[in-house]
Each structure stands twice: as structure tokens, then as C-alpha cells.
Amino acid sequence: MYQLFTDTDTDITPEIAKKYGFKLISMPYSLEDGVDVYPYEDFQVFDYKTYYDTLRSGVIPKTFALSPQKYVEYFEPTLKEGKDILYVHFSKAMSGTFNSMNLAWQELQEKYPERKLYAIDTKGVSVCCYNIAMEIAQMAKNGASAEEIVAWSEKEVDKFAVYFYADDLKFFGRSGRVSGLAATMGGILGIRPIINVNAEGIMGSVAKAKGRRSTQKALLQFVETLQEDIKAHRVVIGHADALDLALDLESQLKETFGQDLNTEILVVNPTIGGHCGPNTVGVSFYAKHR
Known part of the structure; x- marks a missing residue:
């Protein structure tokens, strides 16, 4: 037992x-x-x-x-x-x-x-x-x-993928996930890295986008490209006090995969949220690979 x-x-x-x-x-x-x-x-x-x-x-x-x-x-x-x-x-x-x-x-x-x-x-x-x-x-x-x-x-x-981004890169920068210079320039230019956690359990930047709309679209594209049998599993969206963005992403996912897509929206916990910062939005889904 x-x-x-x-x-x-x-x-x-x-x-x-x-x-x-x-x-x-x-x-x-x-x-x-x-x-x-x-x-x-x-x-x-x-x-x-x-x-x-x-x-x-x-x-x-x-x-x-x-x-x-x-x-x-x-x-x-x-x-x-x-x-x-x-x-x-x-x-x-x-x-x-x-x-x-x-x-x-x-x-x-x-x-x-x-x-x-x-x-x-x-x-x-x-x-x-x-x-x-x-x-x-x-x-x-x-x-x-x-x-x-x-x-x-x-x-x-290894088939449960997660992709996310944050508005302010200084939190990623302080945690060593993005260099200090990249964090500074990202804040100035509005560039947001798309981060994933790979099969070794390590976070890394896999893409970047400029502006919220483009960044939300980039998350959706990763789901579209990598998903496998997505309706057989839940899709979990997390946000760090950015419910409007989480709801927007959920809406886009349901427009893409159907309104019966099994989604949940959660608040990112304070320990992890301290590394990624406010306005982080992420999505986890069943995938071909991470």
C-alpha cells in the first residue's frame, strides 16, 4: 500500500x-x-x-x-x-x-x-x-x-510538454535562464522568449516573439505542431496573475481543436512564479515529444 x-x-x-x-x-x-x-x-x-x-x-x-x-x-x-x-x-x-x-x-x-x-x-x-x-x-x-x-x-x-513566456525578463535573468543583457534588451524591445522544459528537466529558450499577440500565437503554434491525441488528455494553462491572457489562450486553443477540448486554468505557485515573474502564461499538453 x-x-x-x-x-x-x-x-x-x-x-x-x-x-x-x-x-x-x-x-x-x-x-x-x-x-x-x-x-x-x-x-x-x-x-x-x-x-x-x-x-x-x-x-x-x-x-x-x-x-x-x-x-x-x-x-x-x-x-x-x-x-x-x-x-x-x-x-x-x-x-x-x-x-x-x-x-x-x-x-x-x-x-x-x-x-x-x-x-x-x-x-x-x-x-x-x-x-x-x-x-x-x-x-x-x-x-x-x-x-x-x-x-x-x-x-x-517526456510526452507532457510545457511552453511559457513572461512579460518582464528580469526574473528569468536573475534565475540564470536568460542572460542579464538579454533580459534588459527584451524589456526595452518587448521581446519575450518562449521557454520550455526539455527531456532532461532543464528550462531553456526555444524561440522568441515581439509583443503579446505574437507571443500568444507562438505558444499556440507549439501546441499545434507538437500535440498528439490532444483530446485524450487535459490541456493545462497556467498564469501568474494574467487571467485575461490565460482565457485568451484557452479560447484560441478551443477554436483550433474544438470547444470540447478538456482545459484547466491554474495560478502559477509562488515559488515557481518568483522565477518567471508576473504575467507569465504557459501551457502543458500531451505531445509527440517535449
Whole structure:
């Protein structure tokens, strides 16, 4: 018997976690006051408008890895119940937090040698992780074993693509995803990079567009080109306080693929949102490849 876990970098809220049977691990950040904030532990509802307005004022959040002790605190109660852990997490290539997870698990294995940890690396962030987590939740509901879910993920994770952009490149620039010069010139010229997360779980710029309309169109073109059997899976749109843009993208997707396209719109979580900044819009979909 296993218990599903995921983390807040997947855009899963406590309400969604409860509905689909996940226990939620909080990925922290801090603002200019230096106070560590753990989403859905230090607050129950993400006030995303206030958060992204704070970023618009010039504040750049900082993110940091969980300690091994925090992982022990999350995992041990489940192990005490005699359950294994199946943890659907954001890309391990983007954070040192999974070194902490491994250290914690080494400690826990000494106390619970009969228990297992199944770590599913989504090789993504935000809506990409959410998309994969929802597929896994359905498999678990249908009675799939942990081993069956691991086997599925090894074949299918790389087929859940995500493409996104942001208005202000300084956030990408500060996180090392776009050079400082490119971020400055992008802001001046209105050029926005289209970012994806590749099969190694690393973010990179794959195209660029000038102006919002062209950038929205570029996202749609990536979906059109790469999608595979798109109506058999959900299409998840994420936004960082840019609901109007998310709705516009949803409308374009339904005009292209049909009004019965299964879409969801989510708010990008604060930890990932701190790296991409306000007005980010992205889309995750089932694809031929990433």
C-alpha cells in the first residue's frame, strides 16, 4: 500500500491534494524581509494578486532547498502507518532539494527498512507537473500499483510538454535562464522568449516573439505542431496573475481543436512564479515529444 505525495511547485493546492489523495510538501521562498514562507503552511489561501503585485514593485523572491529534517517530518508519519511513499515531484535538475530528500530517506530507511520510496521525476515545473500528477492520481484511483505507475512514468513523462513566456525578463535573468543583457534588451524591445522544459528537466529558450499577440500565437503554434491525441488528455494553462491572457489562450486553443477540448486554468505557485515573474502564461499538453 502506498500514499501519494507531491509538492507545491506542481501548482497543486490543498483542496486539489485532498480531492485526489495527495499529501502536500511545501516548497519555500522568501521576499525582501528575509522571512521564510512555506506555502499552505504559513497561509491557507495563496493571495496571488498581492504576491505578484509585490513582485511588480521590484521585489525579487528567493527560493531555497528543503532541509533533510523537513523531509523526515513529511514522510515519517506515513511510514509509521506502514505505507510506502509515491512522490510526484518537480524537476530534480532544477533544485538541490532532492539531495536533502535522499539524505532524509537514508535516515528513514534505517528505521523503516521494509518501506519503499517511489520518486517520480516529472522533469517539469508548474502546470507540466500538475498534468502528470493528475494522470497518476487517476491511475492510483483505478487501482494501479506503485510499480505500474513507475513503469508508466518512465515511458510517458517526456510526452507532457510545457511552453511559457513572461512579460518582464528580469526574473528569468536573475534565475540564470536568460542572460542579464538579454533580459534588459527584451524589456526595452518587448521581446519575450518562449521557454520550455526539455527531456532532461532543464528550462531553456526555444524561440522568441515581439509583443503579446505574437507571443500568444507562438505558444499556440507549439501546441499545434507538437500535440498528439490532444483530446485524450487535459490541456493545462497556467498564469501568474494574467487571467485575461490565460482565457485568451484557452479560447484560441478551443477554436483550433474544438470547444470540447478538456482545459484547466491554474495560478502559477509562488515559488515557481518568483522565477518567471508576473504575467507569465504557459501551457502543458500531451505531445509527440517535449
